[in-house]
Structure formats: C-alpha cells, structure tokens
Amino acid sequence: MRTLRLREWSTTKGLALTALERDTLRAVLRATIQPTAGSAARYDITPGNTIGAVRVGDTTLLVEPKIPISRVLFLLGYAADPSAWRHDDATLAVAADLVSGVAALFTTLCDRALRRGMLAGYHRVEADLPTVRGRINLAQQLRARPGLDLPLAVRFDEHDEDITENQLLLAAALKLRTLSLRGGATRRSLHRLVDSLQNVTALTYRPSAIPAVNWTRLNLHYRPAVELARLLLRMQSPDLAPGCTETPGLTIDMAALFETFVRAALRDRLHANPAEFPSGDNCPPLALDAHRRVRLKPDLSYWPRGQCAFIGDVKYKRDTGPGHSSDLYQLLAYATAAQLPAATLIYADGPPEPHAHLIPTAKVHLYVQHLDLTKPPKDLLEQVEHLGLHLTTPDTKGPNAA
Structure with missing residues (x-):
C-alpha cells in the first residue's frame, strides 16, 4: 500500500501519478496540478483548502492540515455542538493521523450518547x-x-430504535469504517458501534440533503454525536464520474469548517438561535440593487427581533493586517445592503491587531479581525469572545481607523 503525503497549501514537485490518481487529486481533493518542467510524466501538486485521505486502488492520497490535527478535531467538535466543548477537550489527544483522529472523536461522542441506552x-x-x-x-x-x-x-x-438520530450515527459509522484507520482500538469501537445499531436502517444520504434533528430534553444527550455525524456526512467525497462507485475517503473543506466554527462560536456567544444567526443560505433576503436582482448571502449575520444588527464575512486565508481589497469590497456591499454603519471581516490567520477602515462616502466602518487557529482551544475561544464583544459594541473611532 502506497501513501502519497501532501500538505495543505504546500507545493510538492516532481511526483509520478497514474491518470486516476491525478484526476482524484484534482476532482476530490481540489488540488492544483501542473506538469513538472522538463518532464512529461511527473507533476507539481499544490493542495488547496481540502484536507483528508482518499484511497485510489492501492494508493492512499493524504492531504495533511497546516494546523495541528488536534485543532481540526476541536473545530469539528465545537462546530457540531459548542455546549459540549465548553469545558471538555479530553477527546483531542494527539492522533496518529487526521482520519483516525476524526474516527476516534466520533466514536467517543457516540459512546457518551449511548451510555444511557439506545434512543427510541x-x-x-x-x-x-x-x-x-x-x-x-x-x-x-x-x-x-x-x-x-x-x-x-x-x-x-x-x-x-429506527429513528433519524440513530440512522445518522449508523451512516457516519459505516462511512468511517470504509477508511484505513490506524489504531486497533478505534477500529474495534467502530465495529461495536455498528453492531449496537443493527436494528437501525442503513441509509445513504446525499451531502446536500442531510436531515436536521429537532432537539428536546429527551434526545439532547445525542446532540454532539449526531451533529458531528451530520458534518461528516456533508463532507462525503464526490464521485469522479457518473456511474462510478463512491471514492472511499474522508475529506474536509477547511474553509467551510472555519466558517461553520466562527458562526457557531459567535452564535453561542450571543445566545442566539439559528434563525437569529443564520447561515448564508438561510439568511433573510438581502439585495444590493433597488430591483433586488443582485442577491447577497453573507457568511455572518445577526437578526434579533427580525432586524439585521450585524453583518460580516469569513475568509480562510492569511492576511497581513489591513485586509485584502476584494474582501473589503465584498464587505462594503454587505453593509450597504443591510443598511448598517459597520461590518466585520474575520480571517483565519494574521497579526493580532485589528484594523478599521472608514469609508467616508458611505459612512461605513469596515473592521478586520484575525483568529489564530494554532492556539489551544481555550485561547481560541477567548479570541472569539473578544470578537463577540466587538460585535455587540463596535468602536467606530478606533485608533486604527483609516
């Protein structure tokens, strides 16, 4: 078994690939592939935001994250259910690899959910x-x-027991069981989980049609495991071509995960529900023009009592400080459409100092904030807490206003 190891946003030069490996890297792992100069059979490969592992024949294509694996696991767990991670990072022990770490995290949360017995x-x-x-x-x-x-x-x-909650757990467990996992304990835990769900119907979900669950006091203890299952099922690898079988693997779009984490963390900080702090697709209609033809879907928006009180955007990339011009143009469009005097742009990397830009003709302040994803979970959540304070009480006369 051959393993081809790559790293998020890092170029590896001169790799020999089969046609199927090349196509899988491009279609599933979203890598940029260029022929190596002076060679007709080798390629220079630069992965993008998509990390994870995909098996192609006897080869495993592995894209490792640029941040520690434990941080990726924290982002996954917290995005699934913030309340379960406020004081608990015991499941974030150093994992041998990303896929095994995700599987171990999932089985740990499932063991906790099933400790009180199977939900019916x-x-x-x-x-x-x-x-x-x-x-x-x-x-x-x-x-x-x-x-x-x-x-x-x-x-x-x-x-x-054949209810949506258990069907989601089983679907995610069966998906993870197809992967190459390091560590016998994790493999055994997955097999035990599947065995315990033997009376549950095994369903196949489309990534765009993962059912939501209505949480009550009766099933709330299932929430961390089920919401993580929903995240994992949305991350299914696409097929390479119509009619072919699904590519065995687990891929994670770090840009989507970062956006989901920031939204979940700010929502938790504001004690807002999903209707008050929606995703971009579920945001109340916003348009830039009078005829409402230029529709906008901001990553972040806060709608207490049905009125937009905050709007923002999330970018999974590094910023040197003041923000990228194209990102600021987009942010200004959001503030204009929402008729707000300020908007906030959040980057995944950059200097700790925030920046603010005053747009005098529009009388709008554009704030630029940065999160450091390499920090431990506690420190990362403190950064988000800081963002939440700025969000509710923006300083439109900050020292960095330009």
Whole structure:
C-alpha cells in the first residue's frame, strides 16, 4: 500500500501519478496540478483548502492540515455542538493521523450518547400488510391494487430504535469504517458501534440533503454525536464520474469548517438561535440593487427581533493586517445592503491587531479581525469572545481607523 503525503497549501514537485490518481487529486481533493518542467510524466501538486485521505486502488492520497490535527478535531467538535466543548477537550489527544483522529472523536461522542441506552422514538411507517394496522392508505391502495382486497396499504406510527438520530450515527459509522484507520482500538469501537445499531436502517444520504434533528430534553444527550455525524456526512467525497462507485475517503473543506466554527462560536456567544444567526443560505433576503436582482448571502449575520444588527464575512486565508481589497469590497456591499454603519471581516490567520477602515462616502466602518487557529482551544475561544464583544459594541473611532 502506497501513501502519497501532501500538505495543505504546500507545493510538492516532481511526483509520478497514474491518470486516476491525478484526476482524484484534482476532482476530490481540489488540488492544483501542473506538469513538472522538463518532464512529461511527473507533476507539481499544490493542495488547496481540502484536507483528508482518499484511497485510489492501492494508493492512499493524504492531504495533511497546516494546523495541528488536534485543532481540526476541536473545530469539528465545537462546530457540531459548542455546549459540549465548553469545558471538555479530553477527546483531542494527539492522533496518529487526521482520519483516525476524526474516527476516534466520533466514536467517543457516540459512546457518551449511548451510555444511557439506545434512543427510541416514534416514526411513520407505510407498508403493505395482510391485516389493518393504523390507517388504510386509500390513495395508495387504489393506485397500486385497484379492485383487490389484500394486501392493504396502511400507515401507522412505530416506536423503536429506527429513528433519524440513530440512522445518522449508523451512516457516519459505516462511512468511517470504509477508511484505513490506524489504531486497533478505534477500529474495534467502530465495529461495536455498528453492531449496537443493527436494528437501525442503513441509509445513504446525499451531502446536500442531510436531515436536521429537532432537539428536546429527551434526545439532547445525542446532540454532539449526531451533529458531528451530520458534518461528516456533508463532507462525503464526490464521485469522479457518473456511474462510478463512491471514492472511499474522508475529506474536509477547511474553509467551510472555519466558517461553520466562527458562526457557531459567535452564535453561542450571543445566545442566539439559528434563525437569529443564520447561515448564508438561510439568511433573510438581502439585495444590493433597488430591483433586488443582485442577491447577497453573507457568511455572518445577526437578526434579533427580525432586524439585521450585524453583518460580516469569513475568509480562510492569511492576511497581513489591513485586509485584502476584494474582501473589503465584498464587505462594503454587505453593509450597504443591510443598511448598517459597520461590518466585520474575520480571517483565519494574521497579526493580532485589528484594523478599521472608514469609508467616508458611505459612512461605513469596515473592521478586520484575525483568529489564530494554532492556539489551544481555550485561547481560541477567548479570541472569539473578544470578537463577540466587538460585535455587540463596535468602536467606530478606533485608533486604527483609516
């Protein structure tokens, strides 16, 4: 078994690749590939934001993160459920590799969720039975078997373990079990988890159609594990071509993960719900023009009582201090559309000092903030706490205003 090790945003030169390995790096791991100068069979490879491992035949293509693996695991766990990570980073021990670390994190959260026993609940069942149970589905009966008495199309509620929460856990466990994992303990934990969910239907989810779960006091102890499962299932590797089988692997879009983490952390800091602090796709309609043809979807927005009180953007890249011009133009568009006097841009790397730019014609302040993802979880959350204070009480006359 060959392992090809690459690093996020670092160029590796002169690698020999098969056509399938080259195409997988480009399509699944989103790497930039250029022919090596002076060679027709070797390539220079620069991965982008996508990290993880994908197996192609006897070769594992591995893109390691530029930040410590433990920080990636923290971002995943916190983005899934901030409340579960406020005082607990015991599952962030140093992992042998990213994939094994993710699997270990997931099985640990599942063990905690299942400690009180398997969650059961009611779910709707539609079936063809020889006797009446629940209600007869007349429309289905007449459509499928007009003029026949049996079997009967019926609809009823079943109380068992085959519910959405357990189906999500099983789907994520089966996905992780297909990967090459280092560490027998993690593999055994995954097998035990799958065995414990044997009465649950194994479903295949499309990354864009992962079901949400309504959290109540009855199932809240499942939340860290289930929300992490939902994150992992959204990160499924795409197929290389129509009709081919799914590429075995786990990939993580660090830009999407960073955005999800920042949103979850600020939402937690403000004690806001998802409707008050939505994702970009769920943001209330914003448009830049009078005819509302230029629609905008900011990464961050806060809508207490239905009114936009804050707007911002997240960039998973390094900034030297004042912010990139194109990012500031985008931020100004958000502030203009929301009719706010300020907006905030958050980078994943850069100097600790914030910057502020006054746009005099628009009378808008653009703030530039930076998070250091190499810091331990406690320090990183303190940085977000600082951001939350700035968010609620912006200083429009800061010393760095320009």
